[in-house]
Amino acid sequence: MLKKTLFQLHWFCGITAGLILSIIGITGAIYSYDQQILTWLNQKSYVVQVENSPKLTPDQLYQHLKQQDPKLQINSITIMQEADASSIVNIKKDGERKGLDLMVNPYTAEILPAIKGKDFFQFILNLHRTLTLERPFGSQITGACALMLIYFVLSGIYLRWPKKHSLKQWLFVKPKLKGRNFLWDLHAVVGTWVIVFYLMLAMTGLYWSYDWWRDGMFKVMGVNRPQPMQMANDKKTKEDVKPSNLQISHALQEAWIGFNKDYKDGFSSLTLTVPKKENGQVELSFFDATPQHERARNSAVYNYESQTLESVKKYEDKPLNEKIMSSMLPVHRGSFFGPVWHFLAMLSSLAMPLFFITGILLYLKRRKQKKLTEQARQITTPEEVKPDSSTWLIVHASQTGTAEQLAWGTSSSLQEQKESVVVKSIHKISQQDLMQYKRILFIVSTYGTGEAPDLATSFVKKIMPTSFDLSNTQYAVLALGSKEYADTYCQFGREVDAWLSYKKANPLFPTIEVDDANTLDIASWYQALAKVTELNLQTVKMLDAFDECTLVSRKHINVGSLGAPIYLLEIDTPKTIDWQAGDIAEIQPMNAKARIQNFMTKHHIALNNMDAYKVLKHKSLEHSTILQDTQIDTLEKQLPTLPHREYSIASIPKQNKLELVVRLKISEEGEVGLGSGWLCKHTNIGDVINLRIRRNESFHLANNSNPIILIGNGTGVAGLMSLLQERKSYGYQNNWLIFGERQREKDFIYEAELESLLEHNFFLTHLDLAFSRDSEDSCYVQHKLQQNSQRLIEWVANNASIYICGSINTMAHDVEQTLINILGAAKLDELRETDRYRRDVY
Structure with missing residues (x-):
């Protein structure tokens, strides 16, 4: 909550x-x-031709200028040590609080x-101090x-504080990043570079903005604040x-x-203030000859009556x-800290x-993504729709969220073309809905070994067996599955398609099957839908890019x-990156270096093989599926991107870490799994x-404090944790x-954490534990559940929800x-329909 609050304020x-x-x-x-730029722009004013004669003294300059203009009121005269540097005479001028500087040739008084x-x-x-507004x-x-x-500096440090520190992570921009990731990295890394400068600029800049800050600075630094000059006594004296x-000329000469x-x-420059009263002082x-800085x-004070140098105060x-x-x-x-720091501070300010x-x-x-999501989630008709256009009903049956994301994406694409759309989860669909809407899109996933998603159970048991006619309905099915389960690939989607056909509904186009959220398969869905509707539908990106x-x-x-x-x-x-309990981490595996090297060696791919090398530059072998029978002449077509792998997240953002529990898969041939091998070995x-x-x-x-029952085995404990x-945070x-x-001794994952939580039995x-x-009797979690059946009944009666992972x-x-x-069975169906029975199983 603290981080979220700081981020929102940031x-x-x-x-x-x-x-x-x-x-x-x-x-x-x-x-x-400013002074360097002015000097560069005004060379004729700041730089003069060096002459053989010495520079005019302050009293000589005073006499020359007074002879030229007796009414001239001179405040001070500055002599530069450098031979080619002009002298500066400050004169009184109306409207100029600090007077007007005249650049004078030190040899001729011109x-x-x-x-x-x-x-x-x-x-x-x-503009810098007041934005040109009134003080x-x-x-x-x-x-x-x-x-x-x-606040930006301090909160920025806290918000980007990494769990592992390295100079590369803190100080180097990663140019290979793209889009949002690159913007964030640029913002954070450059922000780290300028932390010290921005703190210095802000804390000193406030000196001119707030009296209370200025007073505080003097107090903290242990310095007495200079008092305003007292008004002179009105009574005139000899002085x-x-x-x-x-x-005055004599006083300047003596000084x-x-x-x-x-x-x-x-010294590098000397300024003599023209005396305003006869007190014998200038x-x-x-x-200094090499001053620390411009201030x-x-x-x-020079007492020309006693001819002594008094009150010398060196910086x-x-x-x-x-x-x-x-x-x-x-x-x-x-x-103040030298020319290098001065330059770096300027660059920081410019950044x-x-x-x-x-x-x-x-x-x-973020706003665009949020807006699109919110718009897509609207299940009411958009304000502008085509006249005489019937509403689309999009039904999604999702176990892990993919089908639901595609449903909202399809809705967004249709609504952009002023189509009226309603999106519903399959467990909220009634027979009346199916009879009412004339155009229905089913986006359904197949779970496990050919099963319907949990939320589709009531639809399968109550709606599908019911007798009614859908001959006036047009439909299309997008079936999600994984070819890793070849025997049951997209089975539920096929069952829905067969059921709709049995109900005499009219297909808009054949069922489109999607293998493991393949982007080309998803694009085919949008293309087919665009073709039959004659609408310019845009493919909505389902997932963000990998971070x-x-x-x-x-x-x-x-x-x-x-x-x-x-x-x-x-x-x-x-x-x-943000997530909440129950979400999934999708990992993009890469090929191990040894596997890539074996492939390169097999096909004799080197820099001198330009055709193959260009292909490999275009599509990296690190992210591609390398097949045993890959042919070099059709290399590019045979290197599909490696499929991603999914893992339940075992932590929440408040713990300041993303934690995974991964079991290393090892085949009979001794090869490690694609995702687990990448994470655990390579x-x-x-x-x-x-x-x-x-x-x-x-x-x-669920958004309530009702009891929960968590059931899981093996690495499934991750999602439950x-x-x-x-x-616990709530x-x-x-x-x-x-x-x-x-085995308890070897496999009790999170033993210390769970026993610690158990100590707080509230x-x-x-x-x-099983x-x-x-x-000898091989006790499993279902046996523990059976042993505690009475407790289970009591907890469910007390509105408990069940989570299985x-x-x-x-x-x-x-x-x-x-x-x-x-x-x-009836009670379990009720728990499903009321979202009190939730599963994340694989």
Whole structure:
């Protein structure tokens, strides 16, 4: 919940404050080199021809300018040490709070061209600090955005915190990623690069936005905040008398000579403030020969009556805290830490729009997907439909969610063509529905060894045997199955097609069969539907692309067992991946390097075989099915993509990990299984795992605190553990787990976790275990269920739901027969129809 809340705030603040932060970032990057840019643009003003004579002294410049314009009010004169650098004379001018700088030839006192571009940089500064709005309103907006930037940095670190740390994961963009994954990776990795810079920019930028922040900074740094200058006493004294031009010239001359004589450390520039009263002093401001930054200013006072240099305050002698607080602009722009940091801070500031753009694109992709899903789920007629168009009824029968996804996708495609569509699960279909709708699409899966999905049981028992006529109905069937079960491939879909034909319904086109969610088979469905309807139907992508995840750990957890090895895998996922208890992880296996090398060796494929090499570049052998009789001349056509494999997820996102429990399949010939071999043997810790989440709504927890009964065996405990963890996070009590395996000593998966949960008996109320090889009578989970039949009846009467996860051929079948024996077939059908009997079996 914390992560979800932080994430929601992160993107919401990002799309609201992101544009302003982008403006602040770009203007800040431009203004960070304002003086360098102005110098480059105004070479004729800043650089002069070096002459053989020495530069004019401050008093000489003062006299020259006063002779040219007696009314000129000079505030200060700056002399540069570099021979070709102009001198700067600051004069009083109405509307200029800090006066106007005149660039003066230090050899001739000629006034050089005015600096071009200052107005532009003043606009950039106003845009940066206040968005050119009136104070304090503008500075309050930029200040609020700076606070949000601090939140973005801190929440961003938390949200992307990996379970396994590596420089590659933290700091390197992965250019091979595509689409949403690439945008997220770019957003996160570049965000990591600029963390320190953005914290520095935000925390110092607030100095100019909020008085309370500025006061806090002085307090934290242990520095007394400078007080505003007190107003001068209205009563005039002798010191208040304004000196004459001759006295000013004399004072400047004495100060210039005296400073050069008494100060031996050298300087790069020296500014003499024209005295405003006869007090015998000239205020000096100067920079070291190699100043730390543009605000590392020293100060002194020259008493020309006593001819002494007084009150010398050098910047380098200040303690660090005072340096920082007196140089907030250099700290903010990075020049305080040197030219390299200054440049990197500028680049970081310039990169600010990247996060706004990638954030917006990620938000739009999420919003688009959510919108399409919500639109597709609408079971009411769209606002605009074709006139005289009869409504389509789409019926889905899904065990693991695939058929349902295709149903909503088909609905979305039809609705885009202004067709009226209603989508219903098969267990909610009545005889009246079938009689009412004249165009019906059945999208049904075959489960296990030719069985109908659990939710279709009542349809098979109650609707299909009923006598009624569908001669006025047109239909089409999309049958889902797997050719791995050749004898029962798409059997339920074929049964539905035969039943509809028996009811005299009219097929729109022959049943289309889909092998393991094959994309070409699915595309054929849309093509056939488009042909008979004459509509421009778009194929709706059923599943997202695979995400690149990382294998963090792998542990063989049943060493020495009589059964096949079982491994516990922990996988680090991108933060964009989300799932809930009961969902499925789809893994895209890859061929082992040894298998690829054997294939390459067999066909003598090398760089000199250009035809074959081009094919292999086009379609990687890593992801392709390599057949024993593959022919090199028809190589491309014989390399279909490897099928994906599905595994129940054993964890929930709140645990900050995606956990799988995988049994290594080993054939009689000694070859490991495609998916299990890839996960358990061929990958190394730190390798990329291509993974995506498939929603498995038929195995999600009911949205209530009613009791649940969990039954499973072997690696099926994975799906049950996720349900238990989610129930625990909700604080729901009354959970009963029945688990079976071979040997307690070797195969008690999650023993420590379950025993810990059992200690809190208000949470895991009962834990019944059946280890078949530990007893002569081979006790299985159905036997434990039978032994506790009275408890089962009581829990079901108390609105308990039953969840089953594990092998379908033995455990699931035997458990169902036991449930029928105890509860009765009618009660079990009732549990199915009310979504209180849910299975994830394989």
